[in-house]
Amino acid sequence: MNKIRIMIIDDEVPLVIGMKRYFELRSDFQIVTSTSPLQGWNIMQKQHFDILVIDLRMPEMDGLAFISRIGKKQPDLEIIAISGHANVQDVIQCYKMGVLDFFQKPFELMTLANAIEKSSKFIEAQKTLHKTQEELLFLQKKIQKNEGSSLLGDSPEISHIREMMQKIAGFPETSVVIEGESGVGKELVAHGIHRLSQRKDNHFVAVNCSSVPETLFETEFFGHTKGSFTDATETRPGYVQYAQHGTLFLDEIGEMPLSQQSKLLRLLETKKYHQVGHAEPISCDIRIICASNRPLKKLIEEKKLREDLYYRLNQFAIVVPPLRDRAADIPVLFTFFIEQFSQRYKKSPLKVDPVVCSLLKNYPFPGNVRELKNVAERAVILADGELIRPCHIPQPDIKTTLFPVSGPSTGFNLENIEKTAIEQAIAQAGPSRKEVARLLGITPQSLDRKVEKHRIAWKPKSNPLLNK
Numbered sequence: 001m002n003k004i005r006i007m008i009i010d011d012e013v014p015l016v017i018g019m020k021r022y023f024e025l026r027s028d029f030q031i032v033t034s035t036s037p038l039q040g041w042n043i044m045q046k047q048h049f050d051i052l053v054i055d056l057r058m059p060e061m062d063g064l065a066f067i068s069r070i071g072k073k074q075p076d077l078e079i080i081a082i083s084g085h086a087n088v089q090d091v092i093q094c095y096k097m098g099v100l101d102f103f104q105k106p107f108e109l110m111t112l113a114n115a116i117e118k119s120s121k122f123i124e125a126q127k128t129l130h131k132t133q134e135e136l137l138f139l140q141k142k143i144q145k146n147e148g149s150s151l152l153g154d155s156p157e158i159s160h161i162r163e164m165m166q167k168i169a170g171f172p173e174t175s176v177v178i179e180g181e182s183g184v185g186k187e188l189v190a191h192g193i194h195r196l197s198q199r200k201d202n203h204f205v206a207v208n209c210s211s212v213p214e215t216l217f218e219t220e221f222f223g224h225t226k227g228s229f230t231d232a233t234e235t236r237p238g239y240v241q242y243a244q245h246g247t248l249f250l251d252e253i254g255e256m257p258l259s260q261q262s263k264l265l266r267l268l269e270t271k272k273y274h275q276v277g278h279a280e281p282i283s284c285d286i287r288i289i290c291a292s293n294r295p296l297k298k299l300i301e302e303k304k305l306r307e308d309l310y311y312r313l314n315q316f317a318i319v320v321p322p323l324r325d326r327a328a329d330i331p332v333l334f335t336f337f338i339e340q341f342s343q344r345y346k347k348s349p350l351k352v353d354p355v356v357c358s359l360l361k362n363y364p365f366p367g368n369v370r371e372l373k374n375v376a377e378r379a380v381i382l383a384d385g386e387l388i389r390p391c392h393i394p395q396p397d398i399k400t401t402l403f404p405v406s407g408p409s410t411g412f413n414l415e416n417i418e419k420t421a422i423e424q425a426i427a428q429a430g431p432s433r434k435e436v437a438r439l440l441g442i443t444p445q446s447l448d449r450k451v452e453k454h455r456i457a458w459k460p461k462s463n464p465l466l467n468k
Contacts, residue, residue, distance in 0.1 A: 005030045007049040007052045010035065015105075064097070082105060154332070158329060172198050175290075175312070181322045182368065186291040203247075206249040207251065223240075246286060338388060341376055356389065356393060
């Protein structure tokens with residue numbers, strides 16, 4: 001625990017010496033004294049103190065004037081006033097100025113010590129609170145900056161989405177539709193809108209519509225009262241009530257039963273709902289954001305989504321592009337995930353070989369960001385040095401796809417894949433035999449054999465097989 005710093009200002013030298021000796025017996029107090037208010041003022045301009053003990057009647061400066069001036073410069077300072085000549089008006093003025101306690105001279109040091117002890121506990125509590133608030137503020141700024149790892153990147157597509165999130169966040173009543181393939185980060189976009197909006201201090205409730213049985217839809221969404229049906233042994237709120245003043249995120253909206261979509265439509269139109277077993281309608285204040293991995297208009301054509309519900313939900317639309325359409329973001333995302341998993345598995349910071357990023361950018365990632373995250377986790381687990389290398393990414397799932405086969409063939413030629421990998425590593429590392437082998441995750445001897453097998457024109461350093 002940090003020491004409580006106490007400043008004592010009084011023109012009575014014996015009293016100041018006595019207070020200093022008494023309070024210095026406490027190991028958690030740091031005492032500074034002055035018998036001159038002007039000197040004390042100069043000290044307090046240069047140093048921070050938690051508690052000030054000050055006399056109200058001193059020749060150089062009036063104590064009340066000192067308190068008034070220092071209170072403006074150090075508003076968190078706890079002040080205890082002492083005096084042998086103060087009147088009632090002085091005492092009243094002290095308390096109006098925020099003085100914690102007042103003691104009439106002569107007083108027992110134990111009494112003053114109790115007041116300081118009480119104040120020090122309050123100061124420690126305030127410091128803890130401020131530290132927690134600073135940590136939360138830092139976290140909130142970090143979240144608002146990136147809106148989740150899946151939205152990292154500087155591609156025009158992601159920059160456009162962040163811009164739209166910022167705009168729609170300022171309209172807390174507007175419903176939002178988010179479309180995109182599985183794994184692109186639709187829920188992160190929804191959560192980001194919530195955190196950027198006026199609703200950020202209330203709940204963000206995420207519901208996967210495919211997981212709610214049709215027979216339980218009403219009770220799950222709107223809740224029920226005790227005794228409303230056989231197993232209703234207690235009153236239970238639903239998702240809508242949990243999200244009050246916040247955001248309700250409905251993932252896979254196309255999986256919601258058609259028979260229940262009318263109830264959601266009514267909620268959107270009236271801002272009211274009926275709890276099972278409750279006669280009167282209940283008002284609600286929520287923003288609804290829904291998402292789908294299939295285009296909602298396609299779901300309307302298939303009779304899986306009501307058209308009137310679609311137009312009520314689709315006040316503002318965001319389409320999150322798949323990772324293959326924003327390959328420029330892959331290195332940023334992959335590096336972020338590597339750092340994340342390195343911390344989780346308590347490994348030293350890992351760097352990513354540029355060849356790895358080049359390989360990843362050529363892979364279509366059908367699983368999108370979710371798949372890239374899995375690739376990063378696997379790489380961290382496999383890495384035994386300080387570098388993520390090509391041998392740490394999945395084989396053949398990625399490598400047989402990363403190297404396109406030239407020509408009309410629709411399959412993969414493993415010989416060409418291997419040769420291309422070696423040539424890319426050589427282009428990256430130049431004539432260094434050891435470095436090329438390291439990039440490929442093989443021994444120099446194995447590299448020599450493969451170079452000779454593929455008849456690759458290369459003059460490496462220290463290659464006995466090719467320099468015969």
